[in-house]
Amino acid sequence: PKALKKISSGLDALYNFQFISSDKYFQDFINLNPEHPAGYYFKSIKNLWIYLDNKNEDHLDKFVNYTDTAVIKSEIFLKNDSTDTFSFYILGAVYYQRAVAHTRGEEYLNALWTTKMFQYYFNRIVAIDSTYFDAYMCLGLYNFAVSQAPHSWRWALDLTGIEGDKKLGLEYLKLASKKGKYSKVDAQFYLSQVYSEFFLNFKESEQYLKFLATSYPRNLLFKYALGNLHVKKYNLKSAEKKFNAVIQSEDSIFVQLKNYSILALGDLLYIQNYFDSAKYYYHTFLDSSFDHHLRGSASLKLGLCYLIEGDTTTAKNYFEKADEGNLDIDEDVYAKKRGEQFSDDLPDSLEISLLRYENIMNSGQFKAAIDSLEKLNRLFISDTLRAELMLYISEAYYHLKKYKQSLEYSVGLLNFENCETWVKAFACYYAARASKALKNFEDAELFIEYASNYNNFYFENKLTDRLNALFYELQD
Template identity: 35%
Template sequence: MLFILVDSKRFLFLLVVIFFFSLESYAGDLSPRSRLNEGIQFTYNFEFDKAELTFSSLLKKNPNDLFANHFSATLSLWKYFGSNKKKYLEEFLHQSDGTIAKAEQNLSGNPKNKETLYILGAAYGYRAIAFGKAEKYLEMIWASKKSNSYLEDVLEIDQNYYDAYLGIGLIKFALSQVPSGFKWALAMIGFDGDSEKGLSYLKIAAEKGNYSKVEAEYYLSQLYAEFYFDYDKSKRYLAKLNQGFPDNLLFNYSFAVLEVKRRNLSSARNILLSLLKEKTSEFEQLMALSKFLLADVYFYENNFEKAKDYYTRFLSETKEKNYSGIANYRLAICHEFLNDRAAKYYKTAQHGNEMLDDDYYAKKKSEIYLQRNISGVEKSLIFSTNLLKQEKYDAAIDSLTILLNDNHSQNYHSQIFLLLSEAYYYQNKFDSSLVFAQDAIGEKSSSESWVVPFAYYFASVSSLKTNDREKAAHYFDKADNFSNFFYENKLKSMLKNLARSINN
């Protein structure tokens, strides 16, 4: 068990992220069902005072109402994730202990009661989330195992208890992302991962679930964006959720994240500026992350003055290490473009969360710029990369072509070729994209080892677009053989998605 904890930190972080703000429910016919549903709807729309009053009124009538106990406890968990305040964690665990005790007592008299089994599965699932967030990983794995066991018991009794599919589906998908070298260890403790089955379970919950429908739709939106890069499907789910629950800050924030991925920066900016007008003391961390994302938007727009302002705000307000590394690094870059001193930000960029690709990249790049000044060519590469983020592909190509002819750019040709390949790919000029990807591969940059595997990816996907599956498979295999480079996790996800297209 300890071996897993020490050597699979990325997997553990994935579990925390994938369960972030989870909100499951039940499919039983517990009276008064309509009042419970009303409380859940208030929760979805971030009307927590109303939700708390609703659950409290149910508990006054029946203190042993398992579902009211369960959902009342989840309000504290939402607040813990939104603010990172320990008092909310303690409140949640205390309330969760009470729910579990009552459920176990009920189960002793009726061991096949599917509603009670479901509550136990859901309660332990939330505890896994809480323990993961608090970095108590042994407790997290134990709670995850208990949750999975109870939910599987539910489906053994009734395969049509559709809400139970959500929790099992999330666990199966998360475990499918574990490196193959650790799968045997997970199997020993009763875990198995299957991304396709996990996704199908989530679809069942989204299509047939009662109270789990909204949560399943939210997680599908996240998985399609993060692992399948299908931004259109993700947007359909998120647009529906935002329409139904316009005051849900998480759904709003997630939509802004998606718009950045879709390179629709103006839309993301408008969403975030509106979100940041909200006054809330219970979701300080989410608001801080919104400022970080808005800083990224301005950074990608090459508006370094405004980006600097919002990175500074994020760093002064965040309660976590997550993204502090990349925020400090990009803040340093902003200062470089504004001809200000940047060294202190490169130094603080060393202290982010290295489990995150962005923070790890920030640490390593900052180490370089603490040893020497950033070059003019490197600043031009950043500026051109940002043009791609803005979908200004012609402008990026012009800028990169000029840079390619600069006498000082010789050591950066591989990066220039890769960016040109990307620009032509998104213009649907796949032959040109392939040519520049091959040029990037031929340069074999020693200082930026990430360039070549990404170049092989663009060579593969461009070949596939021209219906040359044999060449696509060849370049795919080349890309898949690389390891230990910047943004390896991102590329591995891109390759998994590409493999499905090549093999169809």
């Protein structure tokens, strides 16, 4: 119907976080077309977003009620026209959103089932009309995400027959981002995250995010994502502005997003070695966050802040709380194990020095980091500490585009016997990355193979993504 224009206007308001306006557009559409599924589906989205942020069950119930109505009315349309692609789109979109909701609720088997459902409906669409570009957004995200699933998920994916193709997923996302109508913005945002998190292509990611943030200036998620990207680009001042913009927003709906921005400001201060200032933000995050995601990491860093200031009693208290995070994510797994270690055996002055110098590198001061790390390297230190130190020097040289030196340090530490597994695994990746930059492609593939032989180490999921991305680029 012509009233579908109201849907487009409603989506513009929705993405700009103007929810009163978007609700009005969608409700006007429902009033004009009470038997059409579109208004009910699109009105459900805001409620899902709020649930994803703060797990508010009332909004989850509203989301389910609206989407139940959308499903019923879509099925009625399809009884009259079995090739109605728009009704198939609504059904596919509903089950995609439900898969997201189930994942947020940690109902992973339900998420897998609804994933199969949305895949079915979107495949039906492209079988009827291959130019129905909105269908490609979810199919693209599905293919890419499944291809990146951690090994611990393989049994469930195999059981349900779910398979993914990374290259196809990327192609589909690009197609939806260019030619989609209802899912274009989503596709552009997900592409920005794929380029940032997987390919480390910050330039491409920033192009998408800047466009989205300019088009929808009130959207806090786009601001937050830009802040994270600027941290990765070592543009800390710009990142700080983005996170503060989220925190200071008058929009009080997305409470947890603001909490994560508070945590991000703490991390910014932490990597600049402003430990006393960082404490305030870590305390605020731990007091206000109602999610276990990153609680362990925040507690570990807060403990280290106190330790560096000489307050060992409070430091131990937070090290003991470092097991309260989400053990499905690398940062909190690391925090739990380090917290247990530090509770029994506090880091000594050399380990604290290494932490400070690692922070200098993480804040983008690569030359200064190398100078400090090399001074520490000349002291009498353990092989375990020296290997980690050499890993950071390799990383710093890579960012200075001194690939030979980066390769030398990463390969050199592989000879250490007393060395943590994660250090050797990342050293293989750093060697592969430097080899690729030096156009020694066979060596790069060999180091990737070496890295793949390690398992059960810190940040294993992160490294697996990095290795997959590097291997993908070598094959491209």
